[in-house]
Amino acid sequence: MKKISVIPGDGIGPEVIKAAVKVLDKACPKEFEFVYVSMGGNAIDKFGVPLPDESLKTCKESDATLLGAVGGAKWDSQPPENRPEKGLLKLRSGLEVFANIRPAKIFAPLASACPLRKDIAEKGIDFVIVRELTGGIYFGKHEFLDNNNSARDVMQYSRDEIKRIALVAFNAAMSRRKILTSVDKANVLSTSRLWREVINDVAKDFLEVKINHLYVDNASMQLIKAPSDFDVIVTENMFGDILSDEASQIVGSIGMIPSASLGENNRGLYEPIHGSAPDIAGQDKANPIGTILAAAMMLRYSFKMHSEADKIENSVNQVLNEGFRTPDIYTEGTKLISGSKMRDEIISRL
Ligand code: IPM
Numbered sequence: 001m002k003k004i005s006v007i008p009g010d011g012i013g014p015e016v017i018k019a020a021v022k023v024l025d026k027a028c029p030k031e032f033e034f035v036y037v038s039m040g041g042n043a044i045d046k047f048g049v050p051l052p053d054e055s056l057k058t059c060k061e062s063d064a065t066l067l068g069a070v071g072g073a074k075w076d077s078q079p080p081e082n083r084p085e086k087g088l089l090k091l092r093s094g095l096e097v098f099a100n101i102r103p104a105k106i107f108a109p110l111a112s113a114c115p116l117r118k119d120i121a122e123k124g125i126d127f128v129i130v131r132e133l134t135g136g137i138y139f140g141k142h143e144f145l146d147n148n149n150s151a152r153d154v155m156q157y158s159r160d161e162i163k164r165i166a167l168v169a170f171n172a173a174m175s176r177r178k179i180l181t182s183v184d185k186a187n188v189l190s191t192s193r194l195w196r197e198v199i200n201d202v203a204k205d206f207l208e209v210k211i212n213h214l215y216v217d218n219a220s221m222q223l224i225k226a227p228s229d230f231d232v233i234v235t236e237n238m239f240g241d242i243l244s245d246e247a248s249q250i251v252g253s254i255g256m257i258p259s260a261s262l263g264e265n266n267r268g269l270y271e272p273i274h275g276s277a278p279d280i281a282g283q284d285k286a287n288p289i290g291t292i293l294a295a296a297m298m299l300r301y302s303f304k305m306h307s308e309a310d311k312i313e314n315s316v317n318q319v320l321n322e323g324f325r326t327p328d329i330y331t332e333g334t335k336l337i338s339g340s341k342m343r344d345e346i347i348s349r350l
């Protein structure tokens with residue numbers, strides 16, 4: 001049996017994780033052993049730290065990790081080193097998952113949830129953001145100076161860090177429409193100038209891929225203006241964080257988007273891109289689809305179980321086609337249901 005570390009986390013995390021685990025049990029019976037791991041605010045409450053050593057160890061020893069979401073206002077007063085988010089960052093770097101894949105695709109039945117002009121949405125929106133996940137400003141030194149009168153965060157990238165994420169992105173482009181957009185701020189930042197240089201170097205080995213460079217401000221505009229032009233986007237950690245939230249709105253709801261974080265081996269980390277949404281936790285309103293699709297990505301990337309992943313994605317499509325909607329994707333004329341009902345509808349079509 002393959003061992004999956006499961007991190008329910010905080011807020012709506014446990015609800016959406018429960019849905020994904022049930023889906024996996026139905027789609028791939030007896031395939032997985034689930035080991036529950038503590039991380040985030042609940043780990044601070046129980047153990048005093050957001051990522052206990054034991055939790056990281058369990059994740060490192062398992063075949064893949066599935067995560068709900070962490071954080072919440074309750075832990076806002078924690079010192080920066082001990083915030084729930086810090087646990088997530090430590091997990092990402094501890095597992096060495098430097099490549100974060102965030103697909104943004106309009107599900108046909110949700111076309112009306114796209115807030116863009118109809119003629120723009122109708123051209124089809126299907127792109128993937130490849131976000132560098134274990135470097136850059138997230139992992140540079142963060143400090144307050146001059147008696148708290150100034151502060152700084154260091155953004156640093158090495159050639160090797162850029163090269164390995166570039167390879168993931170070029171390979172992703174090769175398996176798709178072969179268009180790669182690299183997003184940086186090379187008109188201002190040194191890290192971006194190095195980024196561009198390395199991307200252009202790697203491009204020499206992928207002559208079939210058409211490569212564009214965009215400044216991040218322009219990229220955020222083009223994503224709204226002409227989203228169908230994009231196929232694969234590769235960018236550094238913080239730009240990727242921002243652009244992927246923008247992408248989530250283009251395709252309808254942040255509740256719909258899964259992500260896979262991968263390293264040199266198959267031991268990936270899979271999570272929805274949404275947060276812990278404490279405002280709706282425990283009310284059975286959370287859309288479990290992002291996490292269910294993250295589980296499907298796990299089947300694909302870590303276990304090459306493509307037909308089971310197809311089955312899950314098809315059930316999601318079918319349920320949406322039949323008009324079932326959680327509150328975040330509800331529009332007039334569709335059927336409003338709870339998060340657990342959405343989960344059960346998806347399971348019953350597997
Ligand atoms: C994300 C989240 C995290 C990030 C936070 C919770 C630290 O926004 O996964 O996009 O910034 O990476």
Ligand code: MG
Pocket residue numbers: 241242245
């Ligand atoms: Mg984010």
